[in-house]
Amino acid sequence: MLCRAKAPQRRGGKTLHNPLVDAFALSWPGAQNVRVNRQNSLDDVDYLLLGMLQEDATRSLNELGAAAGVSASAVQRRLVRLRAMNVIDSQVAVLDKAAVGIGFTAVTLVELVDDAEANHGAFREYARAEPQVQQCYAIVGQWDYVVVLVTADLAANRELSLRLFVESGLVRRYETLPTSEAVKYGLALPFPADPDGRETGTA
Template sequence: MTLDEIDHRLLDLVQADAARPLHELGDAIGLSPSAVQRRLTRLRAAGVIRAEVAVLDPETLGAGMTSVILVALIDDDEKHHTGFRERMLAEHRVQHCYSIVGHWDYVVVLLTPDLKANRHLSRRLFDKHVKRFETLPAFEVIKSSQAVPVPGVSRGSGR
């Protein structure tokens, strides 16, 4: 699918606020609400827009501790990797899980209420086929975003 400059600007706007009304989106990019709706429908159908979600405040919901965990598995047995990935996918407190290259096999981001809950969950998640893991509790969230850089759209410090 080929995306033009208007698509890029529209994507940048909806990833900042997917609930923004069509007429406001149209005013911002110079299109009618119906033209905006057609573009959004096309972008959803093509899979460019994968989901539209509400971003919740973790602390308000009792998940105020974010931690980054580095994980190394015992060996490169594909069954161990498959099992690990399935555990990560099944656990709702796992926010992100990345397979990486280097001394570690995975980076996992967990949201838990506190250190005690983090330890308990880590023991359960990282007990099978894990050689070692290192937990790095976040002291302060400086930036947390799912926003994807959109070609041709520059986000300044004012956003």
């Protein structure tokens, strides 16, 4: 049987969402893979909740609701919608590096042997498959990639670099820049200004 949900109605300039649809999205395993297109879908409460979750994703629905001035059930419905829209991409635990034996972080600049698509594809597969590659970005300029490596120590970094950048045969040259201190570290995103030109903070 095919069920058709009614499109969200608008009242007073605001979109009204069907809570039954949101509840279904929460229970449906594929909900996080669905992109819901809603014009002007994020309001101030959404931004406040997102900012708080970026700081601490373990906050309870009651705590989030108290800060945002809405009920816990309203928070739940909003989070269901934000996940269905892929605004909330994932929720993870941030670990202390030293506690898990990570004592060396390095930024590595990489230039491939050539621009063949196969070489880029192979290098990206290497990077994605290696747990000690924390981040990898394709960049524009004299280098092709910037890679963040996290290892136990300098010796482990050298071993990893040899395997990734020399033995693979994909890299023409690379330059390792060891870090001395983490001045700022995180994944929290800033929020753009709203339509009235007001900057929206991260809570």
